[in-house]
Amino acid sequence: NAGVMQNPRHLVRRRGQEARLRCSPMKGHSHVYWYRQLPEEGLKFMVYLQKENIIDESGMPKERFSAEFPKEGPSILRIQQVVRGDSAAYFCASSPAVGGASYEQYFGPGTRLTVT
């Protein structure tokens, strides 16, 4: 059973460009979470999605950031007009549906975004 997949693993963008980060959850998981880890800091929650629905985006910056989890395909975290402060590691996690849940989340290897 493949784990959570993220690509690309490393992404370099110039200021003002767009960054697209992809996440494929574990097989059978329908809940996806995005977290950001700034240098020397812990992970901070950004957004929680289910298929075709944003459940909680309370951790997302109000501008330039968006996320989706379409019916088919991976979840996408999109950052428009990147700035140097967006440089961080972005982690995706997935979990099973509520009901059978142990509430544990399985993390991908992360995408390390560098803005030059």
Next chain:
Amino acid sequence: AQSVTQLGSHVSVSEGALVLLRCNYSSSVPPYLFWYVQYPNQGLQLLLKYTSAATLVKGINGFEAEFKKSETSFHLTKPSAHMSDAAEYFCAVSDRGSARQLTFGSGTQLTVLP
């Protein structure tokens, strides 16, 4: 809002010595509690979790943690450190309600000395 405090951003132990990493949470209702380990340039791996069963939780790689409601603590221990335990460790909490996001502590970097 939930918060998690990890005392000691850096902990060093000798190989074979006891590992103790501290975690305190703030919540009036006991949350779900987790410990994750992160090796350099990798994602997070779940070590163990507390969800309301036994207060002493055993995890992978010989780690265990004890939930103490009176102290609002969930400290991570391992009786004998191994060189391969060197990594960053994160304590996290999740609300028992509908919110499922994890709130992480700032992490503790564990160094194991030969």
